[in-house]
Amino acid sequence: MLTKGDDYPLHQTPEPMALSGGNRNFYDRYFFNGYSADGSIFFAAALGIYPQLDIMDAAFCVSIDGKQHNLRAAKRMGSERLDLTVGPITVTIVEPLQKLRLIVAGNDSPITADITLTARHQPIEEPRFIRREGPRLMMDYTRMTQNGDWSGTITVEGRDIDIANCRGTRDRSWGIRQVGASESQPPPAGEFPQFWWLWTPLNFDNHACFFHSNDDGDGLPWNRRGVVDTISGTAEEFEPKAIDLSYHSGSRRIKQVALETGTGSLSITPRTGDAARTFYMSGLGYLHPVWGHGMDHGDLEVAHDVITLDPAPAIDMTTIHIQALSDTVLTVDGQEHHGIGVVEQLFIGPHATSGLAGIMDPAA
Numbered sequence: 001m002l003t004k005g006d007d008y009p010l011h012q013t014p015e016p017m018a019l020s021g022g023n024r025n026f027y028d029r030y031f032f033n034g035y036s037a038d039g040s041i042f043f044a045a046a047l048g049i050y051p052q053l054d055i056m057d058a059a060f061c062v063s064i065d066g067k068q069h070n071l072r073a074a075k076r077m078g079s080e081r082l083d084l085t086v087g088p089i090t091v092t093i094v095e096p097l098q099k100l101r102l103i104v105a106g107n108d109s110p111i112t113a114d115i116t117l118t119a120r121h122q123p124i125e126e127p128r129f130i131r132r133e134g135p136r137l138m139m140d141y142t143r144m145t146q147n148g149d150w151s152g153t154i155t156v157e158g159r160d161i162d163i164a165n166c167r168g169t170r171d172r173s174w175g176i177r178q179v180g181a182s183e184s185q186p187p188p189a190g191e192f193p194q195f196w197w198l199w200t201p202l203n204f205d206n207h208a209c210f211f212h213s214n215d216d217g218d219g220l221p222w223n224r225r226g227v228v229d230t231i232s233g234t235a236e237e238f239e240p241k242a243i244d245l246s247y248h249s250g251s252r253r254i255k256q257v258a259l260e261t262g263t264g265s266l267s268i269t270p271r272t273g274d275a276a277r278t279f280y281m282s283g284l285g286y287l288h289p290v291w292g293h294g295m296d297h298g299d300l301e302v303a304h305d306v307i308t309l310d311p312a313p314a315i316d317m318t319t320i321h322i323q324a325l326s327d328t329v330l331t332v333d334g335q336e337h338h339g340i341g342v343v344e345q346l347f348i349g350p351h352a353t354s355g356l357a358g359i360m361d362p363a364a
Contacts, residue, residue, distance in 0.1 A: 032046070199344040210225075277324070288318065315362060
């Protein structure tokens with residue numbers, strides 16, 4: 001089962017590169033987002049590799065003019081992990097850990113793109129994520145995260161958009177998550193009895209900042225870390241004991257987040273009203289009933305749909321996982337830095353310290 005990957009000095013087991021251990025849920029994934037400071041455009045992309053399922057899928061989404069265009073594709077990859085093209089979507093590693101290119105070739109949707117992300121700092125390795133439901137291993141993975149500047153052009157419905165003024169974030173994660181078709185015998189409590197996830201990659205002129213937290217139903221963190229990174233290359237890690245947060249009434253959407261960083265503080269406020277820009281992660285396949293990650297669509301399938309951006313959607317599995325464009329203030333040694341970024345939020349089940357109850361009951 002030799003493939004192109006076997007010609008690179010990357011082996012970590014006696015097996016060919018096509019093999020990735022014995023867990024069918026192993027995955028290897030790219031994620032990107034980008035946004036203009038005025039919020040007029042928000043875009044995101046992902047490409048996932050599932051070696052044990054022999055599936056590769058990708059998506060490219062653009063949120064603009066009150067609509068979110070979602071272009072998705074999936075293929076059977078024939079064990080070839082280095083062919084990072086799925087239908088019209090291609091990821092190219094121009095310079096590892098520094099520059100990556102995304103191409104969306106002509107297709108039946110109104111979206112094409114040729115864009116490049118250039119890193120603003122060294123990648124940050126997040127702590128390893130390990131979670132079990134009883135004896136069942138649900139996740140065991142590593143992720144690196146990196147902010148950057150975009151260049152290039154996205155075309156939507158015949159309109160060329162220069163994204164040279166856009167910043168954003170990319171990540172790489174690999175390991176074990178629930179992928180592909182649902183298990184025939186899931187854990188007794190269900191596959192998602194409770195999951196509280198907050199992730200905030202933020203861009204400032206002279207800093208990059210990240211904070212994330214995975215909490216249990218009591219509101220206690222089982223994986224939490226923050227980093228304040230300067231563009232010149234010095235990084236400070238922090239792990240706050242508490243998060244001061246509030247939700248918009250009648251929803252599970254974050255109104256504001258505030259926390260201490262060690263040498264200062266961080267305040268993040270998702271935009272509201274006409275300035276709001278909410279991106280639905282279901283466009284990239286997260287919790288999507290048809291285009292979930294690793295699903296088999298045959299040799300190759302490409303699809304496009306449009307979500308009308310409703311400011312107050314029903315709470316369900318396609319709307320609960322979002323990224324909200326946010327304004328943020330970072331205070332370092334008494335000096336304020338103003339920036340922009342996202343609050344990614346996926347809140348399923350209870351979270352006692354912030355008042356969430358039930359599976360999807362809204363905040364009071």
